[in-house]
Amino acid sequence: xxxxxxxxxxxxxxxxxxxxxxxxxxxxxxxxxxxxxxxxHPLPRVISxxxxxxxxxxxxxxxxxxxxxxxxKLHYSTSPREDFPHGKMTIxxxxxxxxxxxxxxxxxxxxxxxxxxxxxxxxxIKAVSKASxxxxxxxxxxxxxxxxxxxxxxxxxxxxxASVPSPTDDCLSGSRKRKSSSSLSHVxxxxxxxxxxxxxxxxxxxxxNQFLMASLAPVLxxxxxxxxxxxxxxxxxxxxxxxxxxxxxxxxxxxLPLPHLIxxxxxxxxxxxxxxxx
Numbered sequence: 001x002x003x004x005x006x007x008x009x010x011x012x013x014x015x016x017x018x019x020x021x022x023x024x025x026x027x028x029x030x031x032x033x034x035x036x037x038x039x040x041h042p043l044p045r046v047i048s049x050x051x052x053x054x055x056x057x058x059x060x061x062x063x064x065x066x067x068x069x070x071x072x073k074l075h076y077s078t079s080p081r082e083d084f085p086h087g088k089m090t091i092x093x094x095x096x097x098x099x100x101x102x103x104x105x106x107x108x109x110x111x112x113x114x115x116x117x118x119x120x121x122x123x124x125i126k127a128v129s130k131a132s133x134x135x136x137x138x139x140x141x142x143x144x145x146x147x148x149x150x151x152x153x154x155x156x157x158x159x160x161x162a163s164v165p166s167p168t169d170d171c172l173s174g175s176r177k178r179k180s181s182s183s184l185s186h187v188x189x190x191x192x193x194x195x196x197x198x199x200x201x202x203x204x205x206x207x208x209n210q211f212l213m214a215s216l217a218p219v220l221x222x223x224x225x226x227x228x229x230x231x232x233x234x235x236x237x238x239x240x241x242x243x244x245x246x247x248x249x250x251x252x253x254x255x256l257p258l259p260h261l262i263x264x265x266x267x268x269x270x271x272x273x274x275x276x277x278x
Contacts, residue, residue, distance in 0.1 A: 008035045009111070009120050015131055021054075021106045021124035025131045026098055032091040032109055032122055035084045043087045044113040046074050051095070054106040054124040061097060061107060069097045070109075099126045 012031040014022040024030050036043070049072045051061040063069050075090040091111065099105060106124035113120065 004037060006037060006040075006117070007120055008037060009033075009122055010035075011122055011125070014125075015128070021126045023126045023128060024095060026096065026127050026129050027094055028131070029092050029094050032093060032111065033084075034089040034091070034111065034120060036086040036088075039086050043076060043078055043089070044115055044117055045076075046089060046091065047112045047114050049091060049093065050110040050112075051097070051107050052110050052121075053102075054108045058108065058110070058121075061102070063096065070095050095125075095127045097127055098129055100129075 010033045011017075011022050012033055014024050014030045015028075016023045032049075034046075049070065051069045052058040053061060061069050071094050073092040075092070076087070077084070077090070078087045080086065091109075093109065095107075097107070099107070106126050108124060109122040111120040111122075
């Protein structure tokens with residue numbers, strides 16, 4: 001017959017337990033309790049705790065950024081009690097890995113004891129990131145006797161009701177679409193008005209340029225032809241002709257009626273004013 005195991009290994013304070021594995025939360029503490037099945041003197045000590053994949057050949061789990069995928073603290077109790085008459089070893093463990101990051105595989109803790117004892121392995125463990133979708137099912141024996149647990153009743157919405165769209169949401173969506181279309185139309189109309197205004201401004205500038213050239217033509221033509229006779233001295237020449245001869249383009253612009261430069265139609269008194277200067 002097969003010999004009875006020398007140690008009992010139990011997982012405590014896990015998130016939940018099923019027939020195939022225990023569930024724990026990443027970075028959340030849980031416990032491994034090891035109790036001898038017969039008196040051992042002295043009580044063995046834990047040398048190391050490692051993490052392996054639960055499927056053979058029990059390969060070690062390693063992390064790239066951390067030296068170890070877990071951390072642990074050891075507690076020993078040699079005083080006999082009813083639930084552990086031969087003492088016990090408690091290992092508080094935190095895992096830094098997720099089963100989802102390892103193709104959904106489960107893990108086992110490998111506990112190495114001194115005095116030549118064989119390595120002990122826990123039941124398979126699944127590590128998850130959140131505890132919201134699970135209910136804690138296992139607890140330490142001491143805490144279960146002193147505190148009562150009250151299961152919460154989650155509110156479940158039937159899928160047939162949850163899939164029905166809200167009419168308010170449809171109305172709001174239609175209102176947003178109409179508002180967006182109206183805003184786009186307003187922007188397009190504003191762009192068209194601006195383009196029309198710019199075209200009108202360009203036409204006005206062209207007419208102003210044509211009017212300016214037509215207004216300067218008599219002044220420049222008179223200035224070029226009003227040369228004093230060779231027989232007359234500067235004092236005997238006409239002062240008005242000398243004034244026209246000395247006019248530059250900038251001076252001629254000063255004598256033009258500026259208010260009429262902003263209108264496309266030529267003024268009626270522009271030419272008489274230039275004649276009076278001569």
